Amino acid sequence: MKKRLLSVIALALSFIFLFSCDFEEPVEDFSNNMKDNIIGAAGDFFKETETSEQSSIDEDSSDETSTDENTATETEEPTETEEPTETEEPTETEEPTETEEPTETEEPTETEEPTETEEPTETEEPTETEEPTETEEPTETSTEKPEPEPEPEPVYTRTPPTVDKIVGINTTGCPTVGDPIYTSKAYHLIRYKEYIGAGPDLDGEGTAFVRFYMKGKEQLLYLDYDFDEVTPDDGDGTYVFSDIAKDAYNYQNEYKPSFTHSLSYIELGANADTKLSAYDYALLLSYSYDGHKGELGKRYGIKNAYEDSKLVLGTLSTPNKDYVAMVMNEINALRGDESDVVSVIAVKAYAPSSMTPESAYLSGELADLIEYRDNNYSHIEIAVNEFGYNTLDETSEYYLTEEMQAKYLLRTHLIFMRLGVDKSAIAAYQDNIRLDTNGFGIVREDGSYKSAYYYLSSLRQILDGYSFSEDRSNFKCLDGLGYGCVHEYVFEDENGNKAHVVWHDGYDGDEYNYDINVSLDSACTAEIYEFSDTESATPTAVVDTNGNLDITVTNTPKIIIEVAGE
């Protein structure tokens, strides 16, 4: 009887042991025993358990021989190290440090903050558990003489955009934004508008964000404050600067890149150049960037929500170089150093339809602003966030027929690349009678596409991966005085493949017989693409050349892709 009882207890204990053993490793041998069980053949569980128990013990003792299960072994250890840290002594040791040397402790806090945005007390702990050495080090060094902080080297990463990346859109008033088909087809930069305070109540506005991993698309959230109601913190505006800095933090925190969101650019209101002094605007930008170097607290400013977030200066009412220069100077004065507060300078650049895109943009305010950027802040991107032509209101100075809108928008994008614009967003993706951008869309209010939609869609497909390389315009003009001049831009991809885009800036019907120089080898093939109301990006002709190609140039650009010969 006693024997039986003992054997029962032994059996029970062996079960407990069974579950206290880690079976993650044994799967290889164990799986042989369990194979039928798992893949469907009925198995005798208890019989299996006995054998598996044995094999698991064997495996535990020889787990180094297992090769495929390395991953499992690796991940097991962190858990064990994580668990004890939850009892958290480090927290206590850290606090005195913070009180001792506030200036020093600020820095580690800053580096921790991005991961600790929501619940400071709770979320601080996991960060500490992840990087125990980092959190401990400051405690020790803080008792010593503070070392001079290493100057962060500004990273100048701006590279000329590829064609597919410069074609962006404003989603304002666009009812189809939430549609996944739309978001997958969406242009590179998507500028969302979030109405602050009383604004039109548009379904879905500002709520649909494309997923982060959808081929490098970027999203900019435009917080639409009316600067007439905004004052510095000591003023009596409806919104004060610190409110905006807090909003910037909250939006960036909620929509930072993840599986379902992709927000990395924040823009604070438009037309600051008409409402705020350069000093005030600089202060607002500093507040909204990092809470004015952390003075406002952890939950202010985009950088405290997401480390890689980018702040936009603008969108200004015009490409106002002087205002930009004043704001940049004020920022540097306010923060005491050359700062990376501004990642993008954004402007509106509407061109009246009485001017061709070439005459409107190739020289003038936008070109001047870009020159200023190139000379002073070459790492900052230039975005033209509103431009376009109205196809509905014939009284508008921006009115064009749908066909001309398509041609002008196509040429405008090519010119932007020639100038060095990094991002752009057409005034509206879709017409919406409730908005003042009605008519500027490339999609009609009923959802049907205008020619501009097809042209830009084709442009993105044909020149996907190509960047502007060279301007070979010869300014051969129809009247000899500057009207109807021929433009030829060369684009190049990362493999050195070349594409030529040619057009003239005259009226319809003025056609040139233009001899284009294809500079590859003498026996190459050229694919010629013409634009039409179709999304397809197939060449309209493929011709053999001897290094030269005769082509008829019209005021609708044509693209010639060089294809190397056999």
Add this chain to the structure above:
Amino acid sequence: MKAVKKVLSIILIILIVLALLFVCISVGEKIVFAKFFSNAQKEFKIPGLFTGYTPQGFDYLENEKTFLLTGYDKDNESPSMVYKVNEETEKAEKVLLYNKDGSNYTSHVGGICHYNEWVYIAHGSGVDMFKLSDILDGDGNASVVDRISVENIELGVACCNVYDGALYVAEFYIAEDYETPDSHRMKTPAGDDNMAIMASYTLGEDGKPISETPDAIFSIRGMVQGMCLVNDGRIALSTSYGLAKSRTYIYDAEKIFKQENGTVTINGISAPIYYIDSSCLDEEIVSSPMAEEIVYKDGRLYILTESACMKYVFGKILSGNYVYSYKLA
């Protein structure tokens, strides 16, 4: 008389032994998984555990306040099924699944998810599409309507989910029994040997991917039985196999997307690649064996297990009869 007494005493001893065993195992489980049980609570009883039903997929219909549980029949001949469990009443209804031609649908049904009017059920190299209305109409039957294939990237779907209009499908890897193609096995930036992949596809209005090319490929660890996104921007992968402890790994999406990434080409199909590896690991939950798909809801992770089905039985004396939810940090 003596013989009867002897038999009775043997029966009594056996009963005592079984009771003791039950108590020991049950208590033992609570001790071994103390951390899990201290943060977990019973949600509802898994239905059908005394039939041939073997639980697999798990989903939640927000509008209907209903959980969907898939499973196959252990005889592998009867139709696989979906159980609908009402969140409030915990009442369960069974829906048997059939092929288009009316024959029994006997797939392993490892995963289930839904989007608009569709319910997707994992089956081989793809997911089968059922009408949500057909599952919910109460007649107890539903038939395959369409299919999404991911055969072009050689992905055998073990679990699936839909978020923000994108279908995520992931495969299961275990050495020898469930091997994956070489092109799916990757060394991650953290140095992990990830042996499987998950792919995501944007779904169109018709409920099918708008492109055969995935939006992205995610390199994942082996033994993944379920995945779900956690509202705070994390992704959870539930892993289990046989009697091994179940482990649910929760990764920080921000860290995943901050890593260097590039493009991977599988069978000539290229897509951006992201690595879900130990450098992004944020939390690990260890629970009782045989966890299957998982559901995230209101700050809790709901875990379905198959250990208490008639095929494996042992879960009946453990916690396997119930879906437990775990409160996330």
